[in-house]
Amino acid sequence: MPSLAPHPDRLLPADPAVRALARSLYKSVAEAPIYSPHGHVDAELLLRNDYFGGPSELLITPDHYVVRLLHASGIPLDDLGVTRKGKASAADGRAVFRAFCAHWHVFFGTPVHYWFESEFAELFGITEQPSAQTADSIYDQISDALLTERFRPRSLLERFNLRLLATTDDPSDDLTAHAALADDPSFAGRVIPTFRADAYMTPDHSSWLPKLEELAEASNTDTGTYAGLLSALRNRRAFFKQHGCTSTDTGVPDAWALPLEDVEAERLHAAGMAGTITPDQAVAYRRNMLYQFARMSQEDGLVMQLHPGVIRNHHKPTLDQYGPDTGHDLPDTTAFTLPLQRVLNDFGTNPSFRLVLFTVDETAFSREIAPLAGFYPSVYVGAPWWFIDTPAAIHRFRGAATDSAGFYKTSGFIDDTRAFCSIPARHDMSRRLDAGYLAGLVATHQLSEEDAHRIVQDLVEKIPVDTFRLKV
Amino acid sequence: MPSLAPHPDRLLPADPAVRALARSLYKSVAEAPIYSPHGHVDAELLLRNDYFGGPSELLITPDHYVVRLLHASGIPLDDLGVTRKGKASAADGRAVFRAFCAHWHVFFGTPVHYWFESEFAELFGITEQPSAQTADSIYDQISDALLTERFRPRSLLERFNLRLLATTDDPSDDLTAHAALADDPSFAGRVIPTFRADAYMTPDHSSWLPKLEELAEASNTDTGTYAGLLSALRNRRAFFKQHGCTSTDTGVPDAWALPLEDVEAERLHAAGMAGTITPDQAVAYRRNMLYQFARMSQEDGLVMQLHPGVIRNHHKPTLDQYGPDTGHDLPDTTAFTLPLQRVLNDFGTNPSFRLVLFTVDETAFSREIAPLAGFYPSVYVGAPWWFIDTPAAIHRFRGAATDSAGFYKTSGFIDDTRAFCSIPARHDMSRRLDAGYLAGLVATHQLSEEDAHRIVQDLVEKIPVDTFRLKV
Amino acid sequence: MPSLAPHPDRLLPADPAVRALARSLYKSVAEAPIYSPHGHVDAELLLRNDYFGGPSELLITPDHYVVRLLHASGIPLDDLGVTRKGKASAADGRAVFRAFCAHWHVFFGTPVHYWFESEFAELFGITEQPSAQTADSIYDQISDALLTERFRPRSLLERFNLRLLATTDDPSDDLTAHAALADDPSFAGRVIPTFRADAYMTPDHSSWLPKLEELAEASNTDTGTYAGLLSALRNRRAFFKQHGCTSTDTGVPDAWALPLEDVEAERLHAAGMAGTITPDQAVAYRRNMLYQFARMSQEDGLVMQLHPGVIRNHHKPTLDQYGPDTGHDLPDTTAFTLPLQRVLNDFGTNPSFRLVLFTVDETAFSREIAPLAGFYPSVYVGAPWWFIDTPAAIHRFRGAATDSAGFYKTSGFIDDTRAFCSIPARHDMSRRLDAGYLAGLVATHQLSEEDAHRIVQDLVEKIPVDTFRLKV
The missing domain is CATH 3.20.20.140 (Metal-dependent hydrolases)
Structure with missing residues (x-):
């Protein structure tokens, strides 16, 4: 990896x-x-x-910098956890996080890439690049962290x-x-x-x-x-x-x-x-x-x-x-x-x-x-x-x-x-x-x-x- | 040279x-x-x-990037082979090419300079910089090449x-x-x-x-x-x-x-x-x-x-x-x-x-x-x-x-x-x-x-x- | 210094x-x-x-590049020697020059900083950076120079x-x-x-x-x-x-x-x-x-x-x-x-x-x-x-x-x-x-x-x- x-x-x-x-x-x-x-x-x-809630709820869905470029890459907002007016999103957090990780390359050259790299490594101790393969393990690692006092x-x-x-x-x-x-x-x-x-x-x-x-x-x-x-x-x-x-x-x-x-x-x-x-x-x-x-x-x-x-x-x-x-x-x-x-x-x-x-x-x-x-x-x-x-x-x-x-x-x-x-x-x-x-x-x-x-x-x-x- | x-x-x-x-x-x-x-x-x-026709007919006259900057440097379009409506240009190809080579310096710093340098060297095997002195020999070299199958x-x-x-x-x-x-x-x-x-x-x-x-x-x-x-x-x-x-x-x-x-x-x-x-x-x-x-x-x-x-x-x-x-x-x-x-x-x-x-x-x-x-x-x-x-x-x-x-x-x-x-x-x-x-x-x-x-x-x-x- | x-x-x-x-x-x-x-x-x-007149009269007051940034930093034009219509400025040259030197840092990164550095050093032989401390000695050095033939x-x-x-x-x-x-x-x-x-x-x-x-x-x-x-x-x-x-x-x-x-x-x-x-x-x-x-x-x-x-x-x-x-x-x-x-x-x-x-x-x-x-x-x-x-x-x-x-x-x-x-x-x-x-x-x-x-x-x-x- x-x-x-x-x-x-x-x-x-x-x-x-x-x-x-x-x-x-x-x-x-x-x-x-x-x-x-x-x-x-x-x-x-x-x-x-x-x-905090789960990784996607914290890091993906509410951040319009992230959502917009994923949307621009063909992922419907529904699949990113964005709620339709009056209705909860059907997307579960793990699926949203997978979509994000599988499209990590669309952020190359953007500040989102930079911010996430810093945040993942320095805050959550992630050591692998996001990808379809690593999505679940990163998700779990962040989920676990978010349950801790720190x-x-x-x-x-x-x-x-x-x-x-x-x-x-x-x-x-x-x-x-x-x-x-x-x-x-x-x-x-x-x-x-x-x-x-x-x-x-x-x-x-x-x-x-x-x-x-x-x-x-x-x-x-x-x-x-x-x-x-x-x-x-x-x-x-x-x-x-x-x-x-x-x-x-x-x-x-x-x-x-x-x-x-x-x-x-x-x-x-x-x-x-x-x-x-x-x-x-x-x-x-x-x-x-x-x-x-x-x-x-x-x-x-x-x-x-x-x-x-x-x-x-x-x-x-x-x-x-x-x-x-x-x-x-x-x-x-x-x-x-x-x-x-x-x-x-x-x-x-x-x-x-x-x-x-x-x-x-x-x-x-x-x-x-x-x-x-x-x-x-x-x-x-x-x-x-x-x-x-x-x-x-x-x-x-x-x-x-x-x-x-x-x-x-x-x-x-x-x-x-x-x-x-x-x-x-x-x-x-x-x-x-x-x-x-x-x-x-x-x-x-x-x-x-x-x-x-x-x-x-x-x-x-x-x-x-x-x-x-x-x-x- | x-x-x-x-x-x-x-x-x-x-x-x-x-x-x-x-x-x-x-x-x-x-x-x-x-x-x-x-x-x-x-x-x-x-x-x-x-x-292809001659060097100027191929490389100079039809390329508005080239023509415009020569025109801006005081050369009338007539002298660059550009035809007046309904009339052939009086300029002959060799004269047009000479005008181009003599004004090579006006292209310094522009992409035209870059493209021609690459094209002259890599396509036509030219080894001298365009100038009033080299215009004819470069013209001949390109003319000869254009008569070949390759x-x-x-x-x-x-x-x-x-x-x-x-x-x-x-x-x-x-x-x-x-x-x-x-x-x-x-x-x-x-x-x-x-x-x-x-x-x-x-x-x-x-x-x-x-x-x-x-x-x-x-x-x-x-x-x-x-x-x-x-x-x-x-x-x-x-x-x-x-x-x-x-x-x-x-x-x-x-x-x-x-x-x-x-x-x-x-x-x-x-x-x-x-x-x-x-x-x-x-x-x-x-x-x-x-x-x-x-x-x-x-x-x-x-x-x-x-x-x-x-x-x-x-x-x-x-x-x-x-x-x-x-x-x-x-x-x-x-x-x-x-x-x-x-x-x-x-x-x-x-x-x-x-x-x-x-x-x-x-x-x-x-x-x-x-x-x-x-x-x-x-x-x-x-x-x-x-x-x-x-x-x-x-x-x-x-x-x-x-x-x-x-x-x-x-x-x-x-x-x-x-x-x-x-x-x-x-x-x-x-x-x-x-x-x-x-x-x-x-x-x-x-x-x-x-x-x-x-x-x-x-x-x-x-x-x-x-x-x-x-x-x- | x-x-x-x-x-x-x-x-x-x-x-x-x-x-x-x-x-x-x-x-x-x-x-x-x-x-x-x-x-x-x-x-x-x-x-x-x-x-020439004094240092401020020569270098500060008439130069709108200098005056404007000092004004932007909170110094009233009056204190920079700029005359009100029909009235002489109350500011004396030394005080103006002090204001300039004390605010030297506001010019960091601007061309004014560059011009003055060159001018002070190469024209007037100044060897100290302008500051509240050095204002008077620089002022005197320039004043003296301006009284000379050269x-x-x-x-x-x-x-x-x-x-x-x-x-x-x-x-x-x-x-x-x-x-x-x-x-x-x-x-x-x-x-x-x-x-x-x-x-x-x-x-x-x-x-x-x-x-x-x-x-x-x-x-x-x-x-x-x-x-x-x-x-x-x-x-x-x-x-x-x-x-x-x-x-x-x-x-x-x-x-x-x-x-x-x-x-x-x-x-x-x-x-x-x-x-x-x-x-x-x-x-x-x-x-x-x-x-x-x-x-x-x-x-x-x-x-x-x-x-x-x-x-x-x-x-x-x-x-x-x-x-x-x-x-x-x-x-x-x-x-x-x-x-x-x-x-x-x-x-x-x-x-x-x-x-x-x-x-x-x-x-x-x-x-x-x-x-x-x-x-x-x-x-x-x-x-x-x-x-x-x-x-x-x-x-x-x-x-x-x-x-x-x-x-x-x-x-x-x-x-x-x-x-x-x-x-x-x-x-x-x-x-x-x-x-x-x-x-x-x-x-x-x-x-x-x-x-x-x-x-x-x-x-x-x-x-x-x-x-x-x-x-x-």
């Missing part, structure tokens, strides 16, 4: 002299604590600290040296899980919420009205008016801050943020309530809300994270049968400089405002995001995420963003994952790549080794802590 | 250790048979098996180890050349047609009506109606399939594919017949036809190749004097994800549908094409062609597409050429670059050497055979 | 064998004279030959081996400084003007009318009509040519060049005079002027440089308080192929017309600019400037443009700077990067060492001299 043995120098540059430099840089941060200021792990997971969520958190974990939460969430964790003297971790209010921006979506009601209840504020909604959101932001929240997150089709007159916004809000809002009005409403979110960030100092440019649910039949987050969200061309001009004119040089810009269109790094971050004190270049959170793309990002913005206006790595067990592999990848990039600068005498050491260390602690205002 | 001696390790990475890996990978496929599933060689060439088309096909050659053909073509080749027991090659129906999508072009008439005759179907046209096209697709065709090709200004109601399509068809169609209507007609082509591909399983984004005939004076394909087709910004959403919603997960997407705007690889191919089982990432079929761009392509789509959702190399003698050099370039890319992954421990060997071999046989459904 | 000692091999590739090749290529041009065909140094500087502008010009320096000048400029320098037998340099008529394209700007008046006076022509304006511009172009001018420069929001009927242009001109022109009309006027500039370039043979795609003065509050050129001009998505189609159809193959295209959107290199330069004899690929004048981006440029256009349709390096003392460091950077790029081609056997030597030399003399028609 081909063995699975991730090389200690993986991802470091091939040239022996550059690799030696990179290894030294990497070594200095390899064991550093992990700050994860943006992700999608549920706080409940750590509160309950339940044993694989419960809190044990893993400790083993991962995960110093801070930010979750993503609805404004209506009561944050009881976060509060309970904070109050639990036996829990040493720091788990903080992130305020994500996307659902309140879209008056043409069927979920908008129910969300308004939830929020009204949570905030004890009437959200039937626009003014009420803003007030409720401010109320909840304050509540989130009390629970340790330092940032918000917003995902939008485009980055346009254009304020409306209050009276016009009220009119659109009312149309949304009445179900008579037109698509154009809904867009205007959403763009105004984005502007208002920026204003609130300036007021309360919560770091504003913005992720525009994703086309959600591209394949309607899959959405209808399996729901969202099933692998067919896709990147779109994305602009920042003009869409955000109004926000940046109004708040861009205010010290309390901070805006971290993420993109799935990597052309924006050199053309828009880094130049913006190179002038506006408020703007930071968000690390490559989704679709471009890969070795080749992360290397391109450094080469494209550092030019205008340097290292100190980039955000530090974010893992953006709901796959809890992949967090160390993802951060480790980033540390290796940054070490390699810096080693390249040193080897070409663009940077001293001493300065490179300073930067590689700042990238894993000072920079994320500063960017996301994590200092306690 | 500076010598011409292509290095056996050319295009392999410079680092000695990585090169050793790359060399081993390359060696394993260097002599493998060539599959050429997309190109523009004429089947008649192989049927007639005539001796340089007739069928001999070359065999020497090239060209296992499959797909041509590009009009739906009205009777495919007699293909049939005759298939029936010729002395011909061991496999030459298959590709169905290219672009001419039937453009009711505002002067050629549309004559093409409809040709098609009507070929299909014995009235093409005076939209329904008749669709029926005639289906008829010819079936005929092409009988002659070994496995795929279609379509070139369009943009990738939008939007179905019309039949009654509306009939109305536009009638307006096209009457010469009263407006530009906007012609666009709607074309986009509907693209949708219909996708539907037909789903029905009959012919692989749909799509090449959007080329602005044809940018320089009208050149078009007027010399006709099309004279070097001034130019790339444009190109989108795929939204333009193809309707097609992919309707056919994208149907196992009989297959869509290979090509681009001349390389930003689309990481942002659109690879992400689409990473979800839709039907979508494959087409190899870089035209303008980006170069060492640097092919390397970028691998780094941009593999992230989301892996190796197994890319199409395998296509040469897309009408320059018959350049086919081996083009495929050889691709094999070297893939070997180098894979060696880089191995050297940075992202892939095992064993897996890299599997991939490099699959890329030259299994992957093109699967993508283009070439298995017999 | 960490030492400042730029490595003699800096920016050359890390691989030892490739570096040896690169070093040999670089050596052959390291001391070659500098041609600077596009920049923003004032001819008066050399005419007056005054001692640091006066003409001495530096000679030391820089600056064979040609093109300035940028308003059409109304009387060019007395240029004339005086040309007439000065003690001055060996060649300083030529560049004709920049942007101000005459924008009838909706408040400066348009005053500029028309200036131009009327300078040309002794009534500019109150469109015909008069064209005539005045032609008059001044001829005057500039008499003073050695070989090229024009034009910066526009977009590259669209669309001629208007004369009567319509007159109508818009009149509306501009009357202050009644609409924004859409102003755009039409500007696009017509761009077309007219191209026509004039065809007539008089002045090389037309075009820099589209910059959004000027993104942050209005900064513009209002500090004026333009204060770090918030930003790149935008930029197209060339369709916007310039009319110009290229009318003038593109005329031997007297020449068009050098610059971009701040680097995706345009492979998709638009290089393909245009690969067909049109008139079109040249402008070197990367502003935002992409960095090691990583220049390397990407070569990989993206050489494919279609080769080396001989690129413009040669331009420094585009008003920072006189940075000129050698900028050209040196380019020479090192080109040497490295060529060494990579040689090391991968894409080019012979002999040919690489020819190219690296042509890139610093023949190519800029040819592109900008600098031969006397």
